[in-house]
Every structure is written in C-alpha cells, then in structure tokens.
Amino acid sequence: MNLQERFLAHMVKKISTQYPEELPSRFQLLCLHFAWGNYGFMAGLNYLKQIARATDETKGPILECGSGLTTLLMAMLTKGRNIHIYSLEHHPIWQEKMTKTCQKLGFDHVSIINAPLKNFGDYDWYDVDKANLPMDFNLVICDGPPGKIKGSRYGLIPEMDKHLTESCTILLDDAGRKNEKQVIEHWERRHGFAYRMKGVFPKFAMVNRAPAYAKGQ
Numbered sequence: 001m002n003l004q005e006r007f008l009a010h011m012v013k014k015i016s017t018q019y020p021e022e023l024p025s026r027f028q029l030l031c032l033h034f035a036w037g038n039y040g041f042m043a044g045l046n047y048l049k050q051i052a053r054a055t056d057e058t059k060g061p062i063l064e065c066g067s068g069l070t071t072l073l074m075a076m077l078t079k080g081r082n083i084h085i086y087s088l089e090h091h092p093i094w095q096e097k098m099t100k101t102c103q104k105l106g107f108d109h110v111s112i113i114n115a116p117l118k119n120f121g122d123y124d125w126y127d128v129d130k131a132n133l134p135m136d137f138n139l140v141i142c143d144g145p146p147g148k149i150k151g152s153r154y155g156l157i158p159e160m161d162k163h164l165t166e167s168c169t170i171l172l173d174d175a176g177r178k179n180e181k182q183v184i185e186h187w188e189r190r191h192g193f194a195y196r197m198k199g200v201f202p203k204f205a206m207v208n209r210a211p212a213y214a215k216g217q
C-alpha cells in the first residue's frame with residue numbers, strides 16, 4: 001500500500017468506526033478528498049455532506065449514477081445496515097478500479113455495475129439490465145454520466161422512474177451547469193418532479209416528486 005492508499009484506509013476506518021454516533025465532519029470529508037485525490041472528478045464538500053445525511057436517513061437500496069468517492073462514503077455509512085448500493089459505471093477501467101477498491105476496503109454490499117452508455121433517442125443513458133435492479137430505490141445519487149453526453153443526465157427519470165419510490169430523493173450534482181439546469185427543468189415539466197437548489201459552487205439539486213404527481217394520484 002502506498003501512502004495515499006494508507007491515508008484512505010485510515011479515513012475509511014475512522015469514519016466507519018465513529019458511525020452511527022457521528023456523521024463525518026467537514027474536516028474528515030476534506031481529508032477523504034485528499035486521500036482519494038481524483039481532483040476534477042470527485043464531488044464537492046457540500047454535496048458529500050448532504051449525501052452523508054441522506055445515506056444516514058435512508059432505509060432501502062441506493063442507486064448511484066457515476067462511481068467514485070461518493071460510493072465509498074455511502075459504503076462506510078451503510079455497512080452492516082442491510083443496505084445495498086448499486087452504482088452504474090460506464091467507464092470499464094474505472095469500473096474495474098472501483099470494484100477492486102471496494103473489495104480491498106471490505107465493501108461487499110456495493111455493486112459497481114458495468115453499464116456502457118447507449119443512445120435512447122433524445123438522450124444517452126446507461127445500458128443496464130433493469131431486471132436485476134430493485135424496484136424501491138428511495139435515494140439516488142446522480143453524479144454521472146459526464147454532463148457532455150447527449151441529454152446530459154436527463155435519462156435517469158425516463159429510464160429508471162419505475163424503480164424509484166414515491167418519496168424518492170435524487171441528489172443531482174453540478175446542477176448549476178447549463179445542461180443540468182435544463183435536465184431539471186425537463187424533469188419538472190415532463191415528469192412532475194420538483195427541486196431545490198443547494199450549495200454555492202458547485203451547486204447540487206435535491207429533487208423529489210411534486211406532490212400532485214406522486215404515483216397513483
């Protein structure tokens with residue numbers, strides 16, 4: 001293990017051990033940032049903090065779009081709670097790296113699913129066998145695919161809606177970017193979701209079904 005890997009293992013142990021009494025502090029999240037070191041791709045501190053809170057509160061399986069530090073953080077806070085994390089990953093080398101990292105850290109309740117991007121007409125989205133996915137995701141962490149693909153992250157709702165509960169919360173990262181703003185507006189107008197912007201830079205959005213559109217109403 002090199003120094004950075006040791007630092008990561010140390011932070012994972014520290015945060016896992018203090019949970020559930022304490023959620024990771026801002027300083028610990030900052031340390032995790034340095035320990036992971038995938039600058040330019042990993043989530044910001046405010047987003048991580050919100051993910052930690054939401055993971056602590058959730059009871060069912062978690063869907064993630066785009067794996068990385070967010071996956072590891074959720075894995076620390078769900079180990080031993082009978083909560084499985086399904087993380088869709090389009091990049092085969094990254095999928096392999098994340099799978100190995102989870103194995104090394106003992107996170108056998110995390111599946112990093114190899115899901116190449118596929119065109120679905122107006123948008124691209126992960127090509128995943130939905131028959132193997134739960135129907136009761138109550139929390140979705142959407143930090144992928146990369147924003148520049150066709151339709152950006154719009155595909156989440158048309159492709160995965162049937163797998164999300166009525167009270168499902170989606171935490172969409174990079175919500176201040178032009179493409180992601182458009183995504184949220186389309187989710188709102190076409191699919192009946194509502195959102196609140198959070199964070200300063202980078203911004204993220206907390207997205208839920210608007211009450212009037214909840215399934216069955």
Ligand SMILES: C[S@@+](CC[C@H](N)C(=O)[O-])C[C@H]1O[C@@H](n2cnc3c(N)ncnc32)[C@H](O)[C@@H]1O
Nearest residue numbers: 041042043066067068069070091094143144146
């Ligand atoms: C914004 S990143 C997701 C980051 C993750 N949620 C985190 O907090 O670390 C979205 C996608 O970028 C890709 N990616 C991550 N790190 C990368 C790297 N160093 N080089 C190229 N692609 C990368 C992966 O395919 C990932 O799913």
